[in-house]
Amino acid sequence: MKKHYLPLLLSVLAFAGTTVAHADSFKIDPFHSTIIFKVGHFGVGNVYGRFDTFSGTFALDQNDPSKDAVNVEIKTDSVDTNAPKRDTDIKGPDFLNAAQFSTATFKSTSVKKTDDKTYEVTGDFTLRGVTKPLTLNVQAIGSGPGPKGEFRSGWEATTTLKRSDFEVKALLPAVSDEVSLRIAVEGVKQ
């Protein structure tokens, strides 16, 4: 009798496997990913910087984008504006306070497809211990096999936040309240 159940059991397992396969999990490849920011300086120019150390994952469900998810963790002491003395100040208590808050995180709460290749990813962004909702405008760049045969998926996201919302209020308005973020990631399918 047990043999009669085997095909049924295999079918159930196969179906379950198919369902899981739709939500593909990707790990961010830091060597082919970048997080840069732009901040205004005295209203006359913009200064750019980047975070050198970060990690994260994202999940893609081809059938249901609302099941997509993104998690990113940024090491705040990895800020680099091409000016080591300024980086020290930004890591200090007036701005990121990296000694007390070593990471900034983004955890998505909803994903909405807005166009063929564009999405709105809303999530909780935590900076300096303050968590606020933040929406990323995300564009799919491409996907396909990488040099070692691994499957890669590339995305680029932009957003603007007010640093005062995260209680980073030093040198306002000389250093602008609005900070623009651009996040370009390649993820490797796990």
Added chain:
Amino acid sequence: MNQMVVQSLQGVGLPSLAVLIASTVWFAVFRKHPRLLAIGIGLIFSGGIIWAYLLAFGGFAFPPRESGQWIPYLAGAVALVGCLQGNRPVRQVSNLVLSLGTALIFFWSQISGNPRALVWVIAVTTVLFVSAILLQQLIEDRCSGAELSLGLALSAGAGGIVIFLGGSAVLGQVSGAIGAILGVVAILAFFFNAAVGRVLPLVYLFIFGSLLLSGCLFAQLPWLTAVLLWIAPWGLVIGQRLDHPKISSRVKALMIRMLSVVALVAIAVGSAFLLTPPSSEL
């Protein structure tokens, strides 16, 4: 004028002006009532610090999540405790509680499974507690209100410069404001020839201690500079020994008593310039 300079001047000037007005009234009315004078000047000083913090940080954080955000709450709490301190045992127990509380503000989140943090808590508590006893008893008993306030003003004012050099304009501004406020109190105490009591030095001790500790732990303030500024007000004791009985002018006597404080503050500022990399000016 540079926008940042204007903001800094406002951040230092407005609380000082408010303290000048409030303290003038208080000194004029209560100069013959040492207990009430001490309570009032302590509370006005604490209020000045809270306003200086508000101008520098742009608001209060509640609940506070990081050590710097505790400054206004600590200023209020220390002033209230200082007002309630009566006899010596009560004073010492409350000073110990305040010292431990201040240390925990900095290291509470790290204590779990971290013996080094516990060592820090014990060390900071001990330094604050011993300093509180020394500042409240030793200096206050030997110094006039003007001498004490001016000594503390020099140390806090220089603290503003070195913390700014250490990379924190905001904390530096708060320290600079404390220096300016104490300078105002020193002038009034000199003019009214009155003491300032035990509350003001207690508030100074915990707030300036927190600023120096924040500067060292989270910015680039050298420890040597912080230690020199911390001990500078005790130069008043040496200053008294320099005083000459023939000097009748109160101004000259005050200047002479400040010599050792000025020397220690100058060495501290010099060490900051030598040991701290120049600020980026962002």
